[in-house]
Amino acid sequence: MQGTRLDTARIRAARRVIDPIFLDTPLYRCEALERVLGCMVSVKLETANPVRSFKARGTEVIASLLAGDGSGAVVCASAGNLGQAIAWSGRGRGLDVTVVASRFAPRAKLDRIRALDARLELVDGDFDLARERAAAIARHDGIRLVEDSLDIETCEGAATIGLELVDAAPSFDAVLIALGGGALATGVGHVVKSLAPQTEVICVQPLGAPAMTLSWRRRRVVTTGSTDTIADGVAGRRPIPAVLDDLLVVADDAVLVQEASIIAGMRMLLDHAGLVVEPSAALGVAAILEDRDRFAGRHVVTIVCGSNVDVDAYRRWVGAAPVHGS
Amino acid sequence: MQGTRLDTARIRAARRVIDPIFLDTPLYRCEALERVLGCMVSVKLETANPVRSFKARGTEVIASLLAGDGSGAVVCASAGNLGQAIAWSGRGRGLDVTVVASRFAPRAKLDRIRALDARLELVDGDFDLARERAAAIARHDGIRLVEDSLDIETCEGAATIGLELVDAAPSFDAVLIALGGGALATGVGHVVKSLAPQTEVICVQPLGAPAMTLSWRRRRVVTTGSTDTIADGVAGRRPIPAVLDDLLVVADDAVLVQEASIIAGMRMLLDHAGLVVEPSAALGVAAILEDRDRFAGRHVVTIVCGSNVDVDAYRRWVGAAPVHGS
Incomplete structure (x- = not known):
């Protein structure tokens, strides 16, 4: 792997200054989700802490x-x-x-x-x-x-999730990561590509906020005029060049998903995993829903990165009939 | 403390044969809940695992x-x-x-x-x-x-939650435990009263399924003719004598709560903690709601013991307007 701004030894050192309440978060297979998604699905849950996100x-x-x-x-x-x-x-x-x-x-x-x-x-x-x-x-x-994603500590903190993922056995075929400013994607991606390079690093962004994905695809910063997504946590327009450089090294793919898939993903996480998540945290499930063949039979892990939702909005999104099957 | 059927050394040994995926579960203060409940509230979350309960x-x-x-x-x-x-x-x-x-x-x-x-x-x-x-x-x-609660291993397994609670700092003023057959209450209660005896052990049962609580109060087994509660996980009619004997040793109190309080508790856990829980897991919050003065300013921990709900029923229970304050 080419170099990035991250360093695995520094990431290991970061673990030692993080309150343990944020570390070693639940990581488990969710078979009820697997039956509706057609692949093995593990959840890395970053919401069961005092701030309800990985940040x-x-x-x-x-x-x-x-x-x-x-x-x-x-x-x-x-x-x-x-x-x-x-x-x-x-x-x-x-x-x-x-x-x-x-x-x-x-x-x-x-x-x-x-x-x-x-x-x-x-x-x-x-x-x-x-x-x-x-x-x-x-x-x-x-x-x-x-500055989120630019300041290396934000990436190193997020990268500690990667350490917890590569320590898991068996290893994963792919990790699905919400892509916004890029701290989570470059942090986790750096660790995964360094220590478990066979695992595919797939970043997922809403079609309505595609700046970083478009930048990754064109290998240069692409800014957009506005965003249009419920996934407020990843809705940026101006990618940071240094973060894009790292993302170009560590991401195997960056995909864009529709709003309807994000909502379907939120519903599935509620109905089949009992998890309330914010839209950004459903991007991984949305990516599976939009490309089932790609993931069929493989073992993917999706990072459920946050659960800070306005309850009224959440009820609007998921309040319809439960999702059975797809 | 008088003896119970449980033994702390055996409980520590039990930890070594339990898949780590079920151990060292999240334990964290939830300040958003604290503001509406008027006391310090920590959540011990037993739902983020492959079976969505502590069992x-x-x-x-x-x-x-x-x-x-x-x-x-x-x-x-x-x-x-x-x-x-x-x-x-x-x-x-x-x-x-x-x-x-x-x-x-x-x-x-x-x-x-x-x-x-x-x-x-x-x-x-x-x-x-x-x-x-x-x-x-x-x-x-x-x-x-x-036999749940009678077989000592079911109590010892549950008791490993107690080990994780007494290791926490600062210590808790009270632990709120859902009471059904009694494995969770006697297991956690044994450890808490052995290792952190200043912490109050409070068992909570629905008014509609009060057999064990009535038995604890009368110090002899009381059976009931039927149950009437949405808290299906704790709805027993025939307490087991040996379990009651242990409960008499370890429980400082056993309280009964109304169905409306259980539902309000489920709503609060959704609205203020982002947690989907089954009714039994809301008993602790229900107990606080019914006796705010008792808990005011104290630090309580509530064991969120399961999240296996029928989604349709869950939506009916919590689907109304969000709970602001109480």
Whole structure:
């Protein structure tokens, strides 16, 4: 494998500063899902923790570094999950946390950021506008800007999931990873391609927010004008060049899925696995639904990366009749 | 503490024969629940595994013993979760598994028992009738009868949850445990009262299936004529004397809750924790809802013991408007 910005020894070291509550998350086969999806399916569950997403793996690394060097304040842009995670990690270490988010982000995510004692600033635009605003705050206040996927600690934290996957036996034929900014995909992908290269690394993004996938396919950054997806956690328009470079090394494929498949995936995870997930966490199941032949009989693991949904919206999405079969 | 049938050294030994996929389950504070319940709430999550309940901790112990002594067949009565668990544990060890259940048990539980290659026999009556039928099969066929809560391995398996709770820091003020046959309550209770005696052990049962609670209160076995609760997992009528004896030693209290509180508890776990649970797993939250003053400001842990629900029934129970506050 070509080099990436990640380093496996550093990822192993990251495990030692992450609160164990976020590590060694459940990983198990879900046979009820297998019967409807036609392949062996293991779930890597990143929702059973205080922030209900995988993001704290990275923010624990960041916050421990900041606390260690005496930094008192940090600002980040967030689609919602990073903000909760940095608020949680920062609160425990006495950091002053500011989160910038879109006012269109799910209310549950925004409420939980506030509840974790972070300062929350809303922008009248999308995640990429929040990124600009967070950078401006960092410059103005002279405080640390955390940039998801660009800051290597966010990738290293996510990569600890990869360590837990490659330790599993038997090994997987493919790992399905939600693709947004790329921290999860490049982090997990780096570990998988380094330590279990026979496992296919497949990134999954909504058709309505395809910037990183299009960039991966064209091998250069492609930005898009707007996004149109319920998968708010992965809805970016402006891929980061350094992250794309890593993704080009570690991803075997990047696929785009329709909104209807994301919703069907959420329903299947509820009906057959008893799991409430946010749309981004259903991308893996959506990818199987859209290409059953590709996965038939193989053993895939899908990272269920978050469960922060507005309950009303969730009920609208999955409230129809249960999904039997497909 | 007076003696019980349980022994902490044997419980520690049990951990070594249980598939690790069922051990060291998530244990985390849920602040969103805390805001609506008025106390510190930690969740011990027993649903993120292949059988979606804690029962496999016990069946792993049983199946490993049976496989070790060359026994080839086993029969048990089950409300649904034990049957799935013994089917899972038995399949992996080449055992021939028969499960007897009520035909009124949730369809999802029955379907999953069959899907795990067990022979399923339905009786036209409740769980206690299934117990009689399972005993008759065992006598007739000369095979091992597994009796939930009476067979010490079922209690020892459940008790491994207790080991994980007492290892947590800080310690808990109270642990809320669903009470049915008593394996979970006596197992966890034994460990907690042995190793963290300051923690209050509170058992929770539905008003509609109160036999064990009434027995605990009167210190003698009280049977009831029928049950009337959606909490199918804990709906027994005939407490087992030896189990009651242990419960009298380890339980600080046994409380009864209304059906409306169980449903409100399920809704709160969905709305504020993103967890789908079966009714029995909401008993702890129901107990808090019915006696907020008792728990105000204290740190309680509730064991979310299962998530095997019929999705249609679940939607009926929690499908109304989200619960904000109470």
